[in-house]
Amino acid sequence: MRDAENRIWSREGAVRMRSTKARRGAAAFAIVVSASIVLAACGGSSGGGGGGGSAGGKAPGLAKAECAPIKSVMTEYGDLSGKHVKVYTSVVAPEDVPQKNSYKLFESCTGATVDYEGSKEFEAQLVVRVKSGNPPDIAYIPQPGLLKTLVQTTGKVIEAPKSVVDNVDKWFGEDWKKYGTVDGKFYAPPLDANVKSFVWYSPKMFADNGWTIPTTWDEMLTLSDTIAATGIKPWCAGIGSGEATGWPATDWLEDVMLRDNGPDVYDQWVAHEIPFNDPKVAAALDRVGGILKNPKYVNGGFGDVKSIATTTFQDGGLPILDGKCAMHRQASFYAANFPAGTKIAEDGGDVFAFYLPVTNADQGKPVLGAGNFIAAFRDAPEVQAFQTYLSTDTWANEKGKATPNGGFVSANKGLDVTNVASAIDQESVKILQDPNAVFRFDGSDLMPGAVGAGSEWKELTAWITGESTKDALSKIEDSWPAS
Amino acid sequence: MTTTTPEVPATATAPVPTAASVAHQKLTSPWASFAAIIIATLWTIPTIGLFISSFRPEEDVKTSGWWTWFSSPNVTLENYHEVLTGSDTKLATYFVNSIVITIPSVLIPITLATLAAYAFAWMKFPGRDFLFVAVFAMQIVPIQVTMIPLLKLYVDPPFGLPQLAGKFWTIWLSHSIFALPLAIYLLHNFMKEVPGELIEAARVDGAGHVRIFTKIMLPLMAPAIAAFGIFQFLWVWNDLLVALVFGGGNLDLSPLTVRLAELSGTRDNDWQILSAGAFVSLIVPLVVFLSLQRYFVRGLLAGSVKG
Numbered sequence: 001m002r003d004a005e006n007r008i009w010s011r012e013g014a015v016r017m018r019s020t021k022a023r024r025g026a027a028a029f030a031i032v033v034s035a036s037i038v039l040a041a042c043g044g045s046s047g048g049g050g051g052g053g054s055a056g057g058k059a060p061g062l063a064k065a066e067c068a069p070i071k072s073v074m075t076e077y078g079d080l081s082g083k084h085v086k087v088y089t090s091v092v093a094p095e096d097v098p099q100k101n102s103y104k105l106f107e108s109c110t111g112a113t114v115d116y117e118g119s120k121e122f123e124a125q126l127v128v129r130v131k132s133g134n135p136p137d138i139a140y141i142p143q144p145g146l147l148k149t150l151v152q153t154t155g156k157v158i159e160a161p162k163s164v165v166d167n168v169d170k171w172f173g174e175d176w177k178k179y180g181t182v183d184g185k186f187y188a189p190p191l192d193a194n195v196k197s198f199v200w201y202s203p204k205m206f207a208d209n210g211w212t213i214p215t216t217w218d219e220m221l222t223l224s225d226t227i228a229a230t231g232i233k234p235w236c237a238g239i240g241s242g243e244a245t246g247w248p249a250t251d252w253l254e255d256v257m258l259r260d261n262g263p264d265v266y267d268q269w270v271a272h273e274i275p276f277n278d279p280k281v282a283a284a285l286d287r288v289g290g291i292l293k294n295p296k297y298v299n300g301g302f303g304d305v306k307s308i309a310t311t312t313f314q315d316g317g318l319p320i321l322d323g324k325c326a327m328h329r330q331a332s333f334y335a336a337n338f339p340a341g342t343k344i345a346e347d348g349g350d351v352f353a354f355y356l357p358v359t360n361a362d363q364g365k366p367v368l369g370a371g372n373f374i375a376a377f378r379d380a381p382e383v384q385a386f387q388t389y390l391s392t393d394t395w396a397n398e399k400g401k402a403t404p405n406g407g408f409v410s411a412n413k414g415l416d417v418t419n420v421a422s423a424i425d426q427e428s429v430k431i432l433q434d435p436n437a438v439f440r441f442d443g444s445d446l447m448p449g450a451v452g453a454g455s456e457w458k459e460l461t462a463w464i465t466g467e468s469t470k471d472a473l474s475k476i477e478d479s480w481p482a483s
Numbered sequence: 484m485t486t487t488t489p490e491v492p493a494t495a496t497a498p499v500p501t502a503a504s505v506a507h508q509k510l511t512s513p514w515a516s517f518a519a520i521i522i523a524t525l526w527t528i529p530t531i532g533l534f535i536s537s538f539r540p541e542e543d544v545k546t547s548g549w550w551t552w553f554s555s556p557n558v559t560l561e562n563y564h565e566v567l568t569g570s571d572t573k574l575a576t577y578f579v580n581s582i583v584i585t586i587p588s589v590l591i592p593i594t595l596a597t598l599a600a601y602a603f604a605w606m607k608f609p610g611r612d613f614l615f616v617a618v619f620a621m622q623i624v625p626i627q628v629t630m631i632p633l634l635k636l637y638v639d640p641p642f643g644l645p646q647l648a649g650k651f652w653t654i655w656l657s658h659s660i661f662a663l664p665l666a667i668y669l670l671h672n673f674m675k676e677v678p679g680e681l682i683e684a685a686r687v688d689g690a691g692h693v694r695i696f697t698k699i700m701l702p703l704m705a706p707a708i709a710a711f712g713i714f715q716f717l718w719v720w721n722d723l724l725v726a727l728v729f730g731g732g733n734l735d736l737s738p739l740t741v742r743l744a745e746l747s748g749t750r751d752n753d754w755q756i757l758s759a760g761a762f763v764s765l766i767v768p769l770v771v772f773l774s775l776q777r778y779f780v781r782g783l784l785a786g787s788v789k790g
Contacts, residue, residue, distance in 0.1 A: 090749065091749050092745035092748065092749050093569060093570035093745060093748070094569060094570065094748060094753075095748060095749045115734075117733075117734055118745065118749075119727065119741075119744075119745065120744060120745050120749070121727055121744070125727055125728070128630060128631060128634070128728055129634075131631050132630075132631045132632075132634035132635045132638055133634075133635055133638040133639055134634060134637075134638045134648050314750070314751060314752055314754075315545075333750065336750060336752050337750070337752050339541070339542060339545075
């Protein structure tokens with residue numbers, strides 16, 4: 001219909017348009033306003049829940065044995081029967097079922113009800129809803145950059161209450177707390193996490209050929225040469241992802257930046273204290289190119305180097321199952337992309353993943369990852385109680401138990417590894433809880449949107465299809481918004 | 484469309500064929516039919532592919548194209564099963580929501596637009612041309628520009644009016660607002676075509692505006708109204724943006740398109756069920772379109788070409 005409109009317009013109205021521009025604005029406003037007045041009158045009153053007010057009384061679960069672990073939440077916030085907490089997330093069916101199940105303990109102990117809504121248009125919709133004054137109570141924000149934008153431009157995000165701060169101090173590392181903090185104020189505790197520094201491989205294939213898991217970058221390249229000599233392309237990759245095509249390549253670059261130069265330089269790079277086309281970044285990207293742009297190494301199961309750009313990231317690692325490819329660097333969540341029935345295990349499994357080796361032994365054990373942060377938009381006891389519940393070790397363990405098919409990882413130190421279902425998730429939790437591990441958040445999620453969700457994707461895709469390292473990095477540097 | 488065709492004068496005698504019969508002859512030649520069949524086939528192939536895909540098992544869909552189905556015909560209803568039962572909320576709920584959203588969103592603009600079109604076409608009042616141009620010009624206001632301001636009005640209405648957000652009202656209203664400019668314009672053009680003599684005759688017989696509108700205009704305008712109705716129906720039924728923005732925050736208000744958009748899972752690893760989902764949501768508009776299609780073309784031409 002809009003096409004038809006446009007056609008009619010361009011054919012008949014082009015001349016009139018210029019002369020009526022000003023009047024159109026006024027008339028449009030008048031009609032919208034009057035229409036809403038007329039129809040609003042028929043709308044009846046709405047049932048919008050009132051915020052604020054302290055909930056008195058005793059929580060219904062205070063005496064129950066299973067509620068003991070969250071006693072502090074119950075005593076602090078009291079009886080929340082009949083109260084609703086609206087949660088808005090980017091996790092949709094069928095992955096939302098474990099989320100909902102993990103809230104059951106909270107609901108039965110406090111009496112509150114959690115209304116869950118997932119949407120894949122979450123990131124765009126959340127901004128619209130917050131700006132127009134219709135925010136959810138709680139939102140799981142996947143990017144610290146988005147949290148910062150919301151805090152600074154709308155001022156609608158509510159600071160975390162003391163109970164949440166205490167939990168985060170107790171259960172999470174300083175680095176995680178930092179990502180939920182904007183301008184010195186702490187807003188959002190971490191919800192979950194994923195580990196990106198993984199290389200997927202087939203344990204069976206490695207065992208059959210006598211290959212061993214590399215522990216340094218050079219060993220990994222030697223192994224790649226060995227595999228290439230057998231006629232198999234050792235690496236496979238896919239960076240296609242619709243309009244977000246290119247993001248898997250940014251993870252490669254971030255992982256290598258972290259390994260070559262350490263967390264401090266990485267932080268400077270993300271904060272644009274060193275330029276994007278700094279020689280250190282160029283060296284890191286060239287190291288990535290040593291694998292991704294090496295025609296001897298890629299693209300197993302798909303074709304030449306350029307096929308990386310056209311292969312979707314969902315399909316990128318599947319040739320491992322057919323023995324057409326040996327290694328695929330992708331995050332822990334990639335486990336969900338293997339077809340049902342694939343055995344994901346270290347011993348004799350069809351697939352498993354090893355930690356992406358370090359390049360520079362001086363920089364410790366860097367871990368690249370990402371996660372969601374719990375932001376609150378309404379100042380009410382039930383909302384604070386829920387935010388507090390989600391930041392406890394109790395919830396992390398509940399969520400682990402509620403996710404029997406795997407796909408849940410948290411940096412919560414109180415998470416018991418045995419409560420996490422899949423082998424790869426256990427491996428991720430171990431890496432996150434390792435005291436030597438230095439965690440850094442996915443850099444493209446921290447950079448301004450124009451770079452981290454724009455030029456970096458685009459230029460790294462062009463880089464895969466032939467652009468030089470120097471040109472690609474200079475173009476990204478030029479796109480960094482001046483501020 | 485008045486192109487001068489010298490060889491066909493208005494008062495043509497028998498041996499000279501009329502423009503209509505020339506067109507009829509040319510369009511019914513075997514070659515024209517052949518071309519039409521080729522085009523129809525080409526245009527239908529993607530839909531057939533989608534249809535076949537919707538019955539193929541997950542592994543086949545993900546590893547090979549739909550045309551390989553002819554050599555290895557595996558059929559499963561798993562995809563449809565997943566679409567119908569794959570989430571906590573039943574698909575029927577979304578279906579009902581779609582219907583609840585669509586019907587008022589079609590009826591409200593049609594009612595208002597026929598009345599407005601009549602006034603613009605046959606009633607004389609000061610500022611009529613100015614108002615009509617203003618309505619016409621509003622067609623170029625992009626929906627996206629209006630979203631945040633409009634939602635703000637719903638959430639926090641001026642003059643102490645009751646809050647609307649979180650109800651079907653917001654979606655109905657928004658669809659009506661966005662549809663009205665085109666609706667008024669199309670119906671106005673159609674109404675203008677009705678010969679003035681007819682109206683005058685009715686006046687002489689003592690009919691007022693109400694009688695002229697109900698007894699003469701409405702029956703004559705049935706094709707145009709039906710055409711616009713289909714237009715609006717398809718637009719609203721397929722709409723995701725308006726429903727997401729104005730119905731946001733409430734699964735009770737979500738139409739089928741919202742479920743469809745999330746069908747493939749959080750990281751798109753279930754995309755094999757999308758084709759089945761597409762067919763499920765396609766049934767209703769297909770039935771509506773097929774049953775009303777003759778009005779569709781007729782009304783479309785009546786409204787738009789003779790502006």
